Amino acid sequence: MTAEVQAYETGDRRLTPADVHSVRFTRGTMLRPGYNEVEVDRFLSRVGHELARHAQEKAELRDRVQTLQKQLGEVTVIEPPSDQAVRILAQAQLTADNYVAEAEDFSRQITSDARAQYEEQLRQARESAGAIIQAAHETAAKMTRGGTPIGDADGATLEQLQEQVAYLKAFGQAVRVQLRSYLEALITDVESEWGRADPGALPARPLPAATRSGAQAGPLNVAAELQRGDDRKPGPSANGVEIQGTRG
Amino acid sequence: MDIPAMRANFAKAAAAGDEAPLWFYSHLFLSHPETRQLFPVSMAHQRDRLFAALGEVVARVDDLDSLVPILQQLGRDHRKFGTVAAHYPAVGASLLATLEHFDDEWNAALAQDWTAAYQLVADVMIAAADEADDEPPWWNAEIIEHERRAIDIAVLTLRPETPLAYLPGQSVSLETDLRPRLWRYYSPANAPREDGRMEIHVQAQDGGPVSSALVRQAGIGDVLRLGPPLGHLALDTGSDRDLLLVAGGTGLAPVKALVDQVARYGPERRVDLFVGARTEERLYDRADLERLDKEHPWLTVTLAVSDDKYSPLEQGDVGDVVQRHGPWRSRDVYVAGTGPMVDDTVARLVGSGLPPDRIRTEVFAPSRPSPDVDGEVTE
Numbered sequence: 062m063t064a065e066v067q068a069y070e071t072g073d074r075r076l077t078p079a080d081v082h083s084v085r086f087t088r089g090t091m092l093r094p095g096y097n098e099v100e101v102d103r104f105l106s107r108v109g110h111e112l113a114r115h116a117q118e119k120a121e122l123r124d125r126v127q128t129l130q131k132q133l134g135e136v137t138v139i140e141p142p143s144d145q146a147v148r149i150l151a152q153a154q155l156t157a158d159n160y161v162a163e164a165e166d167f168s169r170q171i172t173s174d175a176r177a178q179y180e181e182q183l184r185q186a187r188e189s190a191g192a193i194i195q196a197a198h199e200t201a202a203k204m205t206r207g208g209t210p211i212g213d214a215d216g217a218t219l220e221q222l223q224e225q226v227a228y229l230k231a232f233g234q235a236v237r238v239q240l241r242s243y244l245e246a247l248i249t250d251v252e253s254e255w256g257r258a259d260p261g262a263l264p265a266r267p268l269p270a271a272t273r274s275g276a277q278a279g280p281l282n283v284a285a286e287l288q289r290g291d292d293r294k295p296g297p298s299a300n301g302v303e304i305q306g307t308r309g
Numbered sequence: 310m311d312i313p314a315m316r317a318n319f320a321k322a323a324a325a326g327d328e329a330p331l332w333f334y335s336h337l338f339l340s341h342p343e344t345r346q347l348f349p350v351s352m353a354h355q356r357d358r359l360f361a362a363l364g365e366v367v368a369r370v371d372d373l374d375s376l377v378p379i380l381q382q383l384g385r386d387h388r389k390f391g392t393v394a395a396h397y398p399a400v401g402a403s404l405l406a407t408l409e410h411f412d413d414e415w416n417a418a419l420a421q422d423w424t425a426a427y428q429l430v431a432d433v434m435i436a437a438a439d440e441a442d443d444e445p446p447w448w449n450a451e452i453i454e455h456e457r458r459a460i461d462i463a464v465l466t467l468r469p470e471t472p473l474a475y476l477p478g479q480s481v482s483l484e485t486d487l488r489p490r491l492w493r494y495y496s497p498a499n500a501p502r503e504d505g506r507m508e509i510h511v512q513a514q515d516g517g518p519v520s521s522a523l524v525r526q527a528g529i530g531d532v533l534r535l536g537p538p539l540g541h542l543a544l545d546t547g548s549d550r551d552l553l554l555v556a557g558g559t560g561l562a563p564v565k566a567l568v569d570q571v572a573r574y575g576p577e578r579r580v581d582l583f584v585g586a587r588t589e590e591r592l593y594d595r596a597d598l599e600r601l602d603k604e605h606p607w608l609t610v611t612l613a614v615s616d617d618k619y620s621p622l623e624q625g626d627v628g629d630v631v632q633r634h635g636p637w638r639s640r641d642v643y644v645a646g647t648g649p650m651v652d653d654t655v656a657r658l659v660g661s662g663l664p665p666d667r668i669r670t671e672v673f674a675p676s677r678p679s680p681d682v683d684g685e686v687t688e
Contacts (some may be wrong), residue, residue, distance in 0.1 A: 141406060142339035150335040154352055161351035169516025172461075176515070179460055183590065191619035242636060 076111040310422045312371055318419055319367045322411040323360060329411055330356035337403035344399060347390055349490035363404075366430060377433055382539075384434030388446035389482070389492070389536040392438075397431040441537075448473045448535040450483075453506070455529050458593035461513040462559065463524040464498075467533065469505045475538035477501075477566035478643075478671075482536035483509075487522040492536060496563040496645075496671075498594075500570040510559040510594070542643060542671040544570055550641045550667075551579040555654050557627055557646025558586065561594055563671060564645050572605060581634070582610045585627025585650070588617040628654035638662050645671040 084104060086096035205219055322329040334352055338345045348355055362383070369376040405423055409415040450473075454466035475481060477500040482492040497507035513524035527533075542563045552571070556564040561584055571580055586592045592612055602610040613623040613630040623630045627646070631637070631654060642663065644654050651670045659665050 141402075142336060144410075146339055147332060147335045150339055151331045154331065154335060158351045158353045162353060165516045165518060167516075168521070172513070172515040172521070176460065180588075183588070187617070187619055238634075241634075 075114075076107055081108070310426060311418065314419060315370070315422055315426065316367055318408055318412050318415070318423075319363070322408055323364060325411050327356055329407055330359045332410055333359070333403055333407040336406050337400060340403060341396075341399040344396060347392065347396075347490070349488075370426065380430055380433040381437035384437035385441045385537060386482075386539075387434065388438050388441065389484075389534065390490075391446070394435050394438075397435060401427040401431060444537065445471060447484075450507075450533050450535050452527060452529055452531045452533065455527060457524070459591055461524060462591070462593040463511050463513075463527075464594065465509050465511060465523065465527070467507050467509060467535070469507070469535060472505050473501075473507075473535060473538070475501060476543045477570040478540065478542035478544060478563045479538040480540040480563070481538045484534045484536075485519065485522060485527060485531065487526055487531075488518045491519050493519045494540075496540070496542075496566065498562040498565040498569075500566055500573050508562075510562040512559045540671070542567075542645060542669055544643075545641060545669075548641055549576045549578060550639065552581070553631070553637045553640040553642045554580060554582045555627055555631055555642070555644045555646070556582070556584050557650035558591075560645030560647070560650070560671065562645075564643055565594070565598075567643060568601060568605075568608060571607075572601075577607055580605075580608045581637075581640075582608065583613060583627050583631050583634075584610065585613045585615060585630065585646070587615050589614055589620045589622060592622075626650070626653060628657045632657045632661060635661055640667070642668045643670075644668065648672045 086100045086104075089095045089097060325332075331352075334348075334356065365379070366376065369379070401424070404427060405420060408423060409420070412419070448469045448471055450467040450469040452465055453468050454464075456464045458464055473481070475497060478496065480494040480496045482494050484490065484492045495509040495511065498510055499506075499508050501507075511520055511523045513521040515521075540563075544567050552567070554564045554567060564582065568580060568582060571578065582598070584592065584594075584598060589595075592598075592614070595612065598610045598612070602608055611623055611630065611634065613625060613627045614620045615624075615626050618624070625633075627650065635658075637658060638661070640663070642658060644651050646654075651672050655665075655668055655670060658668060
């Protein structure tokens with residue numbers, strides 16, 4: 062057996078093509094012609110290992126290549142755009158923006174002009190309608206005065222009745238305003254003075270009877286009742302004054 | 310992080326005005342063309358908003374307590390735009406390129422600091438968006454009623470496909486396919502219903518793309534997209550004081566939702582609602598308000614006109630009418646309407662002795678494109 066054969070049999074050195082070319086086996090004897098069988102078998106086994114190792118390495122490398130290729134595919138290298146390209150796109154964008162702005166401005170002018178005209182016509186129509194109605198009222202009043210006075214059982218004229226209605230309306234309004242101010246003032250009082258009060262901080266000494274039953278207890282009870290009441294809203298007629306013009 | 314250096318660097322980009330965001334978006338769209346579809350055709354308003362938001366972030370970068378909630382809100386809100394985690398690095402790269410482009414003294418240290426800062430911002434936003442993923446990024450809602458109530462005002466009834474929880478008085482943003490990628494805020498005019506139906510009041514702003522389309526083009530069967538609710542005009546549930554509600558124009562919507570809340574959930578109390586408009590025709594929800602007034606004994610509705618001398622309704626600016634009907638010193642007050650109307654009403658009420666901390670207001674512009682960094686949707 063030659064030195065080379067021994068070397069790859071004993072050491073970890075991997076089999077090279079040169080090893081295969083230069084391999085020399087021990088010749089046989091007269092009884093067993095040919096190469097030494099043991100050496101040949103050993104060599105073949107060695108070659109088999111080496112081939113298997115190559116196949117495995119190849120597979121590993123193929124996987125590696127695939128992984129890397131995939132990564133490359135995901136991270137497409139982006140070349141930063143050139144200054145010139147940026148400038149050209151910026152110019153194009155500005156042009157587009159200007160067109161849109163012009164269109165919006167045009168639309169703004171047209172709509173506001175149209176709206177102004179519409180509102181002007183509406184205003185004129187309303188004013189002439191108002192004038193007509195006023196004239197009609199005046200005519201009606203003249204005709205009533207000129208003709209037989211319309212009176213009720215007590216002989217009150219229409220004018221007197223109208224005056225009464227106006228007076229009652231004004232009175233009702235005034236009463237509502239008064240009542241509301243009163244109620245608001247009470248609630249403010251309750252909030253600022255009583256809302257903050259800590260019951261523990263109340264004076265232990267009883268208040269004089271006059272104070273208890275008089276000024277304080279009275280309004281507070283009214284306020285409490287008003288607040289508790291189910292219908293806290295002014296009656297329908299008073300409400301009608303607020304939402305005037307619920308014209309049928 | 311060298312915060313002063315970063316601020317100095319940002320100031321240079323900010324000083325370039327519109328140029329800087331224009332550069333940023335062009336860079337972004339060229340490097341990531343798929344991001345273009347997340348934005349509207351016209352980028353004019355978008356550019357203003359981007360740098361305003363970035364400016365806020367830079368200003369508060371050393372005050373994380375106030376910055377983090379803003380970023381979380383931004384992150385959650387961006388889900389409706391179709392923003393996903395993968396978009397954040399793309400934006401970061403273009404932001405850095407922009408900051409570099411406008412700074413002659415750009416250096417590696419700045420690049421490193423900005424990368425780290427942006428990563429922080431993106432992480433907070435992405436985390437907040439992920440946390441919100443038990444909710445849909447947006448809600449599809451069908452228009453089931455569409456009524457033109459005035460020449461430029463429509464009342465729409467929407468039915469979201471999946472329930473959308475909100476508080477009465479809050480606003481939701483919405484987008485229509487008629488005007489893609491333009492989101493506007495509107496207040497539901499009712500407390501949440503079991504069937505999810507909500508009423509919104511839209512006033513077409515002259516030249517306003519979304520509001521005009523909603524009033525004049527949208528119709529029954531159209532599907533809108535709704536974003537998550539926000540806003541602050543919610544009823545103080547810790548108080549059972551009587552209420553004074555004052556509304557001008559479509560500012561009626563959030564205030565009407567508060568009336569609905571009292572009607573449905575109580576506690577019952579006296580509610581005075583004042584609604585102002587220029588003319589009678591513009592009191593677009595009058596029939597329903599009068600119905601509510603009849604149905605609820607605790608509610609009094611007063612309608613006022615400021616420019617309609619033949620009308621039998623109360624005459625004058627609504628703030629003036631409110632003052633004439635006062636005093637209101639014991640009330641909780643909610644005011645919603647245009648800026649001047651809100652200012653006038655509040656000034657009169659405070660002048661008549663109402664503690665300012667009992668007044669809650671919402672300036673209700675006809676078109677409200679986006680919340681500011683504090684989540685307010687007023688303009």
